[in-house]
Amino acid sequence: MGRVFGVMNRFLSNATNRIDAKGRVSVPAPFRAVLAQRDIQELYCLQDLVFPAVSVGGPDLLERYERQIAQADPFSPEANAMSLLVHGGGVYMRLDAEGRLMVTDFIRDFTGVTTEVTFVGRSDHFQLWQPQAFHEAQAAARAGRATFAARPA
Amino acid sequence: MGRVFGVMNRFLSNATNRIDAKGRVSVPAPFRAVLAQRDIQELYCLQDLVFPAVSVGGPDLLERYERQIAQADPFSPEANAMSLLVHGGGVYMRLDAEGRLMVTDFIRDFTGVTTEVTFVGRSDHFQLWQPQAFHEAQAAARAGRATFAARPA
DNA sequence: TGGGACCATATGGGCGTCAATGGGAAGCCG
DNA sequence: CGGCTTCCCATTGACGCCCATATGGTCCCA
Numbered sequence: 184m185g186r187v188f189g190v191m192n193r194f195l196s197n198a199t200n201r202i203d204a205k206g207r208v209s210v211p212a213p214f215r216a217v218l219a220q221r222d223i224q225e226l227y228c229l230q231d232l233v234f235p236a237v238s239v240g241g242p243d244l245l246e247r248y249e250r251q252i253a254q255a256d257p258f259s260p261e262a263n264a265m266s267l268l269v270h271g272g273g274v275y276m277r278l279d280a281e282g283r284l285m286v287t288d289f290i291r292d293f294t295g296v297t298t299e300v301t302f303v304g305r306s307d308h309f310q311l312w313q314p315q316a317f318h319e320a321q322a323a324a325r326a327g328r329a330t331f332a333a334r335p336a
Numbered sequence: 337m338g339r340v341f342g343v344m345n346r347f348l349s350n351a352t353n354r355i356d357a358k359g360r361v362s363v364p365a366p367f368r369a370v371l372a373q374r375d376i377q378e379l380y381c382l383q384d385l386v387f388p389a390v391s392v393g394g395p396d397l398l399e400r401y402e403r404q405i406a407q408a409d410p411f412s413p414e415a416n417a418m419s420l421l422v423h424g425g426g427v428y429m430r431l432d433a434e435g436r437l438m439v440t441d442f443i444r445d446f447t448g449v450t451t452e453v454t455f456v457g458r459s460d461h462f463q464l465w466q467p468q469a470f471h472e473a474q475a476a477a478r479a480g481r482a483t484f485a486a487r488p489a
Numbered sequence: 490t491g492g493g494a495c496c497a498t499a500t501g502g503g504c505g506t507c508a509a510t511g512g513g514a515a516g517c518c519g
Numbered sequence: 520c521g522g523c524t525t526c527c528c529a530t531t532g533a534c535g536c537c538c539a540t541a542t543g544g545t546c547c548c549a
Contacts, residue, residue: 191378195423197424201510205512232411234416234420282509283510306419321424324420356499432534432537493546494545500540505534506534513528515526518523518524
């Protein structure tokens with residue numbers, strides 16, 4: 184195998200792939216490379232806390248969320264809601280031999296994807312988005328960010 | 337080979353190159369020299385927050401943004417949105433053996449470039465612009481009006 | 490000082506490889 | 520027995536890697 188470059192060991196950038204007649208979609212090769220490098224074979228999926236997107240990562244993703252829940256006040260509505268999402272909404276998935284995953288109703292219902300899926304890198308995990316929703320969310324984030332950009336950090 | 341002069345270790349000035357039939361464009365040699373001097377082999381690209389331009393730099397460019405994210409609560413909506421921009425909107429690129437890069441739809445859509453690309457030095461990184469948009473933005477900056485109209489959808 | 494050789498950059502294009510996609514066939518669970 | 524899933528193989532279109540050419544500028548030398 185070729186050399187793995189220093190910063191490519193994170194999930195970065197985005198790509199949109201088609202869902203085939205059987206409901207499968209290819210995970211972009213760069214993302215699969217990251218998964219392979221981290222020895223991640225079992226994928227854990229859960230809903231994003233603020234966006235209509237499904238987060239996908241290894242078991243470490245689940246652990247990160249559980250730590251966050253543990254830190255919060257156990258009686259707070261936030262911790263309660265998070266536990267509901269993380270523990271009640273989480274799903275395990277596997278890739279097939281060609282590096283594709285099944286787009287289940289869980290994914291379709293929450294993200295709104297129908298024919299295409301946008302894979303979005305999030306550094307330590309990646310997300311599945313309905314293409315249009317991703318573009319809109321990014322445009323909104325940029326707009327909100329630009330208003331503060333004028334001020335020095 | 338020759339001695340590298342102090343002033344050449346930064347991205348300065350601008351140049352416009354053509355996009356060929358395969359969608360490639362040569363990065364100006366002075367910029368490539370800076371990249372080589374800094375040992376930058378993988379390029380990190382991100383949409384500018386205020387201009388219709390794509391910023392290109394080394395891994396340090398990404399790390400600068402990531403430091404900002406790290407300062408916020410990792411589960412906050414703000415950090416989430418920021419990561420959506422930096423990780424989801426960022427792209428890694430490599431130059432081919434001749435020092436060219438692919439002009440992807442990502443670049444075309446955001447900058448509006450079609451047949452030519454203007455490379456603009458920004459000291460620690462450089463940017464890709466649609467030639468006319470660059471001239472207009474520069475003229476506006478010269479006139480002292482930093483405000484820039486929203487670009488057309 | 491003018492001409493010409495030399496050189497680096499920008500550009501064009503062929504070709505092989507790999508990823509994305511499509512579809513068949515066998516296996517599993519209802 | 521039927522639908523759905525999993526494994527496997529075929530296709531194709533894009534991208535990376537390679538070499539060729541042109542063009543403009545610089546340097547050297549007469």
